[in-house]
Amino acid sequence: MIFGSHLEGMVENLETRHTRQPGGSGSASQTSSARNFPALKSAKQYYEPHRYCRQIHLTLAGRLNFEEDQFEAYAYIVVKAMSEGANQVNFDAREMGIHDVQCARVSAFDINNPYAIESLPFKQVDFDYDDSVLNLKFEEALRQGQLVVAKIHYTVTKPNAGLYFVHKKKNSDAAYDCIWTQGQDTDSPFWFPCQDDPRMKITVLQRLSFPASWKGLGNGQCLSDVVDGGWRTQEWILRHPHAPYLVAFACGEFHEHKVAWRGRDVSVLVPQKFHETSVALAQDTAKMMEFYSNYWGYEYPWSKYGQAFVADFLYGGMENTTATFNTDNVIGPQEFMIGSESRNFLVMHELAHQWFGDTVTCETWSEGWLNEGFATHSEVLWEEHCNGKSSGIFYLKENFQEGYLEESRTYQRPIVFNQFEFVSEIFDAHLYDKGALVLNHLRDTIGEDAFRRAVGHYLTKHQFSPVSTQDLIRAIEESTGFNARKFFDTFVFKAGHIELEAEIRKIESVPNGLEVTLNQKQVKTDDRDVCEFQIKVFVQYEDGTGEERLLQVTKADEKIILAAKYPVTFAILDPNCSIVGSLKQKISQDWAKAVLATSKCTGPLSYFKYIAARSLVDGFVSQDVKDLVLGWLKGEQLWRARASAYQMIADTNPDLAAEILTSSVERHALARASWISSVSKSSLREKNEWLGQLKEIASQPGEPLNVRDAALMGIVDLLRRTPALRVNEHRQALSAWAWTLARGTTHLGIVEAAAIRLIGELVQPSDVVQLQELVEQHLMPFRVRNAALKAVATASARFPELRCETRPLLQQYADRRQPVRLIAALPDAWIESQDGVLGAAFESYIHRKNYGLLSMLIPRARRSQDKFLKKLSPSAVSERFSELAELKEKTGKLEKELEALKELVKKSAGSSVAGSVAISPG
Structure with a gap:
């Protein structure tokens, strides 16, 4: 999964590629505890529950009724008693219709004969169900090690999470029908009962029916694929255990392409419209499997690998075991693909999870960096493999380093951390980007060969098991002799990062001498006033040779004298950009x-x-x-x-x-976008001339879509720096031109969304009605709707007299669950609006019932709420106070009426008073 990482911006929002702030150090202090985290200060530390009976296998047999958005199934769950006298077992099961629960005892379970458990002599058992947890009570207590099979008949109808029925052109711009599941982090119980705990690994057999003309993809090998009437039934088996959040199935109107790799099928399911992309996708995936298997000396451990690129996916991708689901937003026509590298890195990231996350799985979510840090780091390894060391360094610097440092300006926390409001809150740049930076620094510190050997040992020793950071530390020590404990204390178990200023210069007092001055600038704290770490210096000699020297840093301020072998041409500190933090070197x-x-x-x-x-x-x-x-x-x-x-x-x-x-x-399409953005931010003299060039680029159908997007955003930058371009005649002409582009139909609405962002920069009252219509058109690409939403918010800020028109639109989605991406954009729109009355919308947003992706959005919204309050103008604050006073008055009135009603009830005991008291509508 990539939500919270740099890839989220790469996949979902091209604008972030042009608007990220310049790199630099975070200003936050460095502490072993978190700073400004979690967003909800009263959030408790989370510990996984006791499991006196543990699941070891799941057989899932059911039918996916697409017309009714319904799934009826039988779940056969094999559980093992972990202690003597266990007399009950709990399963997480959310919002299900439970029809029947039975149990049978069994002496043994064999994954090579999984069907035997379906014909056992089951008996009814007592159970309790509160719409969240299903508790089964055994007639007799179990002996330690004894096995029981629970048979649960249930139905899920119009699920709010876990299982998604996507109907083409119904609730979104999806162009085809499909069904897919999403378990991570805690949504599997919305579509099958289980112990939803990454420690509780299970083998899985799925036997699922869906429309006959569709293609399907599940975990493991496909044992059978049978069409009977209007239904296709596929059977998939996964013989190695994996975590329940990785159980998955997808089906739909897909084109399928397969290639072979080392005797395994590598399959790709894509929308039929883009069937030609499947060949390159499958071939590229096989190359990545070869590379990653060879890099770790640990061959891809599963029986096959499949990917489905699905509509309306919540995230960029999800690494379900042997069956990755990716958003279809990363594939498209040539004018899109040439300017986007998101597909390759998304595929590599999710593939890497088949090792890190699926083969070895974080035993608790607080250890989630063991999944995401390695998967994120794989992107750099792949870039280095394809394009060389320097290219990998730039990829790391522009994505991981900048992504983490940007987040660190808001909050800092240890990478391993178990205090959060929702599990998903820790799926952030600390988990992904800083995790990858730590691994990259470890590689640089102990050397490439030792790094590969250590991680290969870690995989082999703990395959198909849950793991902790301590397991990785021990594997490093066992295979290399390097004591990694201080390293992990510094970078993983404590918050913050290094902020280093440095200078290297020649000195005459030592032959070929170099003086390295190092000053740590991070804020000192009670538990640590200095980071101890190693850093390399590269020395280039006049004879054309060069070498790396490893320096040990133990003080906040120190000078290190080096005697080079030969006369020096130049020296560079941290030559591989591996420092976990920031470095300013002179x-x-x-x-x-x-x-x-x-x-x-x-x-x-x-x-x-x-x-x-x-x-x-x-x-x-x-x-x-x-x-x-x-x-x-x-x-x-x-x-x-x-x-x-x-x-x-x-x-x-x-x-x-x-x-x-x-x-x-x-x-070059990818560098061209950066060039356009950079020129637009520079101190140009001929701004009108550059504006004309940008308009020409943005209007040119032959340009890659990312370049046209960059040109439109370049115009926005130019307008912000040049007030003269915003005067009436310029503004009207630009706005009319932008509206022409906004009515186009480019892939994913990329150009249209950028044009609307430009309209938002120039917005006038006359634009609001058209913008509102775009927001409410559910068949529009989400980028277009989100851009229109932000433009409406800008109109609210600039023209407060329009708030009677803008406010209803900005409020109406606050307590909804769909469309997810529009809902995700609401807090930023509220901040932009500077409308104090929308504070109530924040409260509704934060306190609604949590489902799926919404659990990630709620902590983000808490942080946005602080920004919202800080940005309010004095008049908006006054308006907010007036609103609160009005609410207080209404509440007092209702309380008085309620007391009057209670008195009437007392006086008229036994009689009906329903029609005798008029309650004000409030």
């Missing part, structure tokens, strides 16, 4: 120029050139430096290096950016 102009001028280096030269350029462009820039930087950009082959450099130069020196970034035109 290098001399001579060294920086030498880096930009050289073509010979044994290290990741593209990254070194980026560091050198960053050092040179901060401040006054001479002509020779301009020439060096421009020469590098024109000759740099790595598009990630160019894209990062464009953004860095625009953020650091807007005047220089205006001069050198306009000297050439970037053509």
